[in-house]
Amino acid sequence: xxVTGLDGVTVVHADGTTALRAVTLLAAEGELLVxxxxxxxxxxxxxxxxxxxxxxxxxxVVIGGREVTRLPVQRRNVAMVFExxxxxxxxxxxxxxxxxxxxxxxxxxxxxxxxxxxxxxLRLTRLLSRKPEALSAGERGLVGVGRAMVRTxxxxxxxxxxxxxxxxxxxxxxxxxxxxxxxxxxxTLYVTHDQADAMAIADRVAVLREGAVVQxxxxxxxxxxxxxxxxxxxxxxxxxxxxxxxxxxxAGSAGFRxxxxxxxxxxxxxxxxxxxxxxxxxxGVRPEDVHDATDGCAPDLxxxxxxxxxxxxxxxxxxxxxxxxxxxVTTPGADPAEARATAAxxxxxxxxxxxxxxxxxxxxxxxxxxxxxxxxxxxxxxxHPRPAPSAAQ
Numbered sequence: 010x011x012v013t014g015l016d017g018v019t020v021v022h023a024d025g026t027t028a029l030r031a032v033t034l035l036a037a038e039g040e041l042l043v044x045x046x047x048x049x050x051x052x053x054x055x056x057x058x059x060x061x062x063x064x065x066x067x068x069x070v071v072i073g074g075r076e077v078t079r080l081p082v083q084r085r086n087v088a089m090v091f092e093x094x095x096x097x098x099x100x101x102x103x104x105x106x107x108x109x110x111x112x113x114x115x116x117x118x119x120x121x122x123x124x125x126x127x128x129x130x131l132r133l134t135r136l137l138s139r140k141p142e143a144l145s146a147g148e149r150g151l152v153g154v155g156r157a158m159v160r161t162x163x164x165x166x167x168x169x170x171x172x173x174x175x176x177x178x179x180x181x182x183x184x185x186x187x188x189x190x191x192x193x194x195x196x197t198l199y200v201t202h203d204q205a206d207a208m209a210i211a212d213r214v215a216v217l218r219e220g221a222v223v224q225x226x227x228x229x230x231x232x233x234x235x236x237x238x239x240x241x242x243x244x245x246x247x248x249x250x251x252x253x254x255x256x257x258x259x260a261g262s263a264g265f266r267x268x269x270x271x272x273x274x275x276x277x278x279x280x281x282x283x284x285x286x287x288x289x290x291x292x293g294v295r296p297e298d299v300h301d302a303t304d305g306c307a308p309d310l311x312x313x314x315x316x317x318x319x320x321x322x323x324x325x326x327x328x329x330x331x332x333x334x335x336x337x338v339t340t341p342g343a344d345p346a347e348a349r350a351t352a353a354x355x356x357x358x359x360x361x362x363x364x365x366x367x368x369x370x371x372x373x374x375x376x377x378x379x380x381x382x383x384x385x386x387x388x389x390x391x392x393h394p395r396p397a398p399s400a401a402q
Contacts (some may be wrong), residue, residue: 011074018068
């Protein structure tokens with residue numbers, strides 16, 4: 010099957026910074042592969058290497074199964090959306106959207122039809138006669154998307170295409186992009202730092218960190234089986250809570266000592282953890298697996314005393330950040346506020362009317378049967394629970 014992407018590619022910037030480190034990332038024909046990662050992880054450089062806009066020091070670039078490493082940009086047949094829009098200032102919106110088609114000598118009636126169709130789909134019809142200088146940042150971004158979508162290239166390369174759009178427009182344009190690329194069956198590499206976008210539309214997601222691929226998987230698997238602490242902390246609408254723990258065994262049943270308390274697994278030590286008995290590990294807990302235990306909890310769970318740090322109201326519920334009596338765990342690239350934490354933090358979903366506020370004391374129960382277990386030294390995933398049928402993706 011023809012593939013598109015990078016095979017063992019290293020890219021070094023002019024200042025000597027290594028942007029990509031022997032990256033192999035290949036999308037199948039017609040696949041929508043989302044590249045996810047924090048700022049500076051190499052996402053945009055990856056797209057530019059595929060397009061021919063960034064020189065490759067070593068490795069191979071492939072488009073549709075054909076090696077194009079040394080081919081110039083204009084011979085690669087890519088349609089790219091830049092975060093900035095990168096519009097031609099001397100052309101109006103219609104002219105910008107038609108530019109690539111005219112360069113390919115597409116007949117004018119077909120150019121007009123394609124531009125009109127995409128303009129309607131993106132709600133740009135009223136802007137067709139305007140120049141880029143008369144557009145907002147969001148409108149310029151939409152035009153950039155439209156300019157790519159009118160074509161049928163060998164590959165779509167979309168670099169933060171929704172970056173300047175408000176929430177309502179993001180959802181609408183995201184649906185439009187998916188509709189077009191799926192309808193055309195064109196392989197698409199879609200770069201974003203927004204994990205919600207990635208999880209919503211991708212066939213597979215590749216997570217980048219510091220120029221290297223950390224994990225490539227389907228969205229559900231990425232959420233359910235993160236390869237390491239970095240992926241665990243980066244993927245998920247609310248960050249995964251991390252608890253330092255020691256794996257212990259009593260009467261043949263495993264448990265995790267957190268601070269002064271033992272959280273029982275009520276099962277023998279999983280085979281993957283047999284070599285970790287008595288050792289320090291890190292428990293990764295999603296908010297849906299931490300429960301308000303202020304008025305008591307299920308008999309198979311143990312409550313931990315906690316202090317409320319922050320409350321986020323989402324409408325149907327509150328996502329509450331609490332700290333418990335255990336040392337903090339920080340992950341690579343953690344938010345500065347997390348890095349300054351003095352105790353371990355968890356996120357808990359409380360009912361919308363729950364009377365919780367910063368500074369208040371609560372009890373929380375962690376369902377360790379649903380916790381992810383990581384190596385405390387390397388951060389590598391050791392064991393993951395079997396996801397429930399209704400688990401988030």
